Amino acid sequence: MAEAAAVGAESLASGQARAARAVLGQLVLPGEELLLPEHEDAEGPGGAGERPLRLSPAPRSRVRVVCGPGLRRCGERLLVTKCGRLRHKEPGGGGGGVYWVDSQQKRYVPVKGDHVIGIVTAKSGDTFKVDVGGSEPASLSYLAFEGATKRNRPNVQVGDLIYGQFVVANKDMEPEMVCIDSCGRANGMGVIGQDGLLFKVTLGLIRKLLAPDCEIIQEVGKLYPLEIVFGMNGRIWVKARTIQQTLILANIFEACEHMTPEQRRQIFSRLAES
Amino acid sequence: MQTDTQIRADARAEAGPRSPGCSLRHFACEQNLLSRPDGSASFLQGDTSVLAGVYGPAEVKVSKEIFNKATLEVLLRPKIGLPGVAEKSRERLIRNTCEAVVLGALHPRTSITVVLQVVSDAGSLLACCLNAACMALVDAGVPMRALFCGVTCALDSDGNLVLDPTMKQEKEARAVLTFALDSVEQKLLMSTTRGLYSNAEPPSPLICKLYSWKQEGKCC
Numbered sequence: 212m213a214e215a216a217a218v219g220a221e222s223l224a225s226g227q228a229r230a231a232r233a234v235l236g237q238l239v240l241p242g243e244e245l246l247l248p249e250h251e252d253a254e255g256p257g258g259a260g261e262r263p264l265r266l267s268p269a270p271r272s273r274v275r276v277v278c279g280p281g282l283r284r285c286g287e288r289l290l291v292t293k294c295g296r297l298r299h300k301e302p303g304g305g306g307g308g309v310y311w312v313d314s315q316q317k318r319y320v321p322v323k324g325d326h327v328i329g330i331v332t333a334k335s336g337d338t339f340k341v342d343v344g345g346s347e348p349a350s351l352s353y354l355a356f357e358g359a360t361k362r363n364r365p366n367v368q369v370g371d372l373i374y375g376q377f378v379v380a381n382k383d384m385e386p387e388m389v390c391i392d393s394c395g396r397a398n399g400m401g402v403i404g405q406d407g408l409l410f411k412v413t414l415g416l417i418r419k420l421l422a423p424d425c426e427i428i429q430e431v432g433k434l435y436p437l438e439i440v441f442g443m444n445g446r447i448w449v450k451a452r453t454i455q456q457t458l459i460l461a462n463i464f465e466a467c468e469h470m471t472p473e474q475r476r477q478i479f480s481r482l483a484e485s
Numbered sequence: 486m487q488t489d490t491q492i493r494a495d496a497r498a499e500a501g502p503r504s505p506g507c508s509l510r511h512f513a514c515e516q517n518l519l520s521r522p523d524g525s526a527s528f529l530q531g532d533t534s535v536l537a538g539v540y541g542p543a544e545v546k547v548s549k550e551i552f553n554k555a556t557l558e559v560l561l562r563p564k565i566g567l568p569g570v571a572e573k574s575r576e577r578l579i580r581n582t583c584e585a586v587v588l589g590a591l592h593p594r595t596s597i598t599v600v601l602q603v604v605s606d607a608g609s610l611l612a613c614c615l616n617a618a619c620m621a622l623v624d625a626g627v628p629m630r631a632l633f634c635g636v637t638c639a640l641d642s643d644g645n646l647v648l649d650p651t652m653k654q655e656k657e658a659r660a661v662l663t664f665a666l667d668s669v670e671q672k673l674l675m676s677t678t679r680g681l682y683s684n685a686e687p688p689s690p691l692i693c694k695l696y697s698w699k700q701e702g703k704c705c
Contacts, residue, residue, distance in 0.1 A: 241630065293626055293629075294626075316523070383593065
């Protein structure tokens with residue numbers, strides 16, 4: 212970490228923009244500017260702006276690069292705004308892929324399309340106010356449940372847990388969430404059942420657990436039968452057969468962020484024996 | 486993420502008394518040590534230690550909300566006693582520095598609160614507070630356009646400049662100057678001075694000393 216930080220500081224000190232491709236997987240600091248691939252040749256170390264000779268007179272095609280979390284567009288470069296590792300995903304078809312910064316955070320900022328766990332804090336008229344851990348509570352209309360009509364209201368009380376997704380989430384407006392998908396079906400969303408335990412972890416851990424083929428989830432599944440809901444706002448709801456098992460699972464998830472895979476396997480084997 | 490970075494600024498700084506010039510006391514930083522705030526950091530410069538916690542972007546009272554950017558609040562708690570006027574003026578300086586660097590326009594109508602607690606004061610307190618605030622903002626994931634650092638210089642009666650002075654050096658100095666620099670172009674974000682000094686002091690050695698300090702070891 213110290214060496215990576217030293218390299219980052221050198222680039223900041225020298226004031227030169229680095230190519231985004233060259234920095235993939237490395238630590239980037241706020242304030243750094245990254246060059247997109249199409250601009251690398253024009254802004255080489257000499258700074259003379261020489262372009263390589265091209266035989267065809269056709270202009271170079273502009274590749275559309277998506278700027279993900281932690282990056283902002285700054286002219287034709289990318290400005291890093293958060294500290295973390297730079298990642299890139301190749302595009303499925305066309306485009307230039309996505310660049311983003313993998314940073315660690317505890318506070319959630321609502322993003323459209325994210326599935327989150329919220330707590331109902333108030334009922335005002337036709338909407339519920341749901342606390343999702345952001346800067347303001349999200350609003351949830353009572354019609355946004357499967358099979359809900361004006362006569363057939365959903366049975367939601369203050370203090371209930373709701374699993375839903377955001378349909379409106381930007382910096383200028385109050386976030387709005389719904390518990391149905393675009394076809395009108397619940398698809399697992401709605402009020403989360405009785406019992407169970409809700410606890411909070413960091414956002415990075417949620418992303419790691421929701422990645423495909425996560426080892427932790429497979430090992431936990433072999434340990435006890437359980438029901439689990441992950442919210443992208445850092446909240447996990449877990450329910451096992453007994454309270455003791457639920458608490459053990461909650462402790463495992465909270466601790467697994469800081470454990471190496473070997474330590475985790477030791478703990479799982481000890482729990483499986485007892 | 487627990488990162489415990491210990492950067493030795495200068496080998497001379499550890500062996501006995503410092504020689505005058507651009508050498509710093511041993512400094513260290515630890516992040517993510519508090520569980521409640523969204524970001525926290527502890528910054529140590531010699532014996533001066535400051536603990537910082539950042540909450541945000543969080544809910545804001547309607548009376549304090551700004552429609553197009555985040556409301557930044559800084560609270561500085563002294564080691565003993567209630568916060569007084571000196572703390573209020575330092576809070577204002579730290580807030581102005583943070584506002585210049587944090588991208589508040591990405592989180593309008595929210596509040597970002599930085600709480601600083603002085604754990605021990607052995608000189609260069611304002612610079613240590615600035616450094617701790619920057620590290621805590623980075624730990625919280627608040628979007629920033631640059632990093633910033635703070636440095637204190639003491640000018641003694643002979644005109645010699647000492648960087649990162651101790652309490653004794655600050656008391657005996659003719660003037661004490663604190664600067665905040667940003668990381669991208671090393672521009673001056675904030676400066677505050679106390680004491681007697683004239684514009685006749687050649688500015689270039691001062692700037693050279695600040696740049697050499699920066700190159701010696703200040704990084705994330």
